[in-house]
Amino acid sequence: MTTVGALANPSRATGQPGPSVIDAYDLYRFYHTGDEEVLALRGVTLQVRAGEMVAVVGPSGSGKSTLLACLAGLDDPDGGRVYMGGSRISRVGERERARLRAGSLGVLLQSGNLLAHLSVAGNVSLARRLVGRPGRTPVNDLLRGLGIQERAAALPATLSGGELARAGLAVALANDPLALLADEPTGELDTSSECEVANLLADQAKRGLAVVVVTHSTALAERADRVISLSDGKVVGNDGCANRAWP
Incomplete structure (x- = not known):
């Protein structure tokens, strides 16, 4: 059976990080609220x-979700460059950006990426x-690799919080991405389900994906190989220290 999320890169065999997948350089992003920039x-x-x-952590308004949107090619930075798998995804045409997203990226949202009228398996098939x-x-x-095969025919409304997270992750992995980006995937989950999702995301990294997760969750931050702290749109920390309370 094919391993879920497995990629042909050194990290699968060694457990060590492989080649660079996401590269972002000197990103700036401006918004206007009325007359205020x-x-x-x-x-x-x-x-x-x-x-x-x-893991990308920081207080509300620190720029976490804006950064993730720029990395995913869902928003364009006003300055700087973003590359995904060696190809530029920022400040290119929308058709090229969509092609790169389809071929390289999986995105996991807090809402779980699921359409209510489709079964779990139907959502994955539609994504493909x-x-x-x-x-x-x-x-x-x-x-099966995500432990949700017994609920393949179930509708999202009948799933538990942990099952919804697993199903959403299956949709995010449907296109065999190089990178998985997750925006507050545990924001509405209980502690048990939160730890479950943290383990699932860490497993995807072990299987070779580049995983970036925006979070307020201590459980997620503690499972990360590296934690990037943002404040007022700037990186104020970039380390692997896990045993602390994250903002």
Whole structure:
């Protein structure tokens, strides 16, 4: 059976980070609120390698979600550059950006990425059709690897919080991405489900993905290989220290 999220890179065999997957250089992002200009990102630079899980932490309004949107090609920085798998994803045409997202990126949202009228398996199949990629791993094997195969025919409304998170992750992995970006994936979960999701995301990094997660969760930050702290749109910390209370 094909391993969920497995990639042909050194990190699978060694457990060590592989080649760089996400490269962001000197990112700036401005917004306007009425007559006021808000600087959401101020010269942010980061690199995430295959097989590495990076947590982005910081208080509300620090620029975490803006950074993730720029890394995902969902928002364009006003200054700086973003590369995904060696290809530039920032400040390029929308068609090229969509192509890169479809081929390289999985995105996990707090809402779980699921359409209410489709089963778990149906959501994964639809995700593959939308990006035009059949996927290396059969849908049932993908769900089995995430421990959700017994709920393949279930509708999202019937799933528990932990099951919803697993199903959302299956959708994010449907296109066999190089990188997985998650925005507050545990924000509405209880402690048990939160730890479950933290383990699932860490497992994806161990299997070779570059994982970036924006979070307020201590459980997620403690499972990360590296923690990037943002404040007022600037990087104020970039280390692997886990045993502390994150903002």
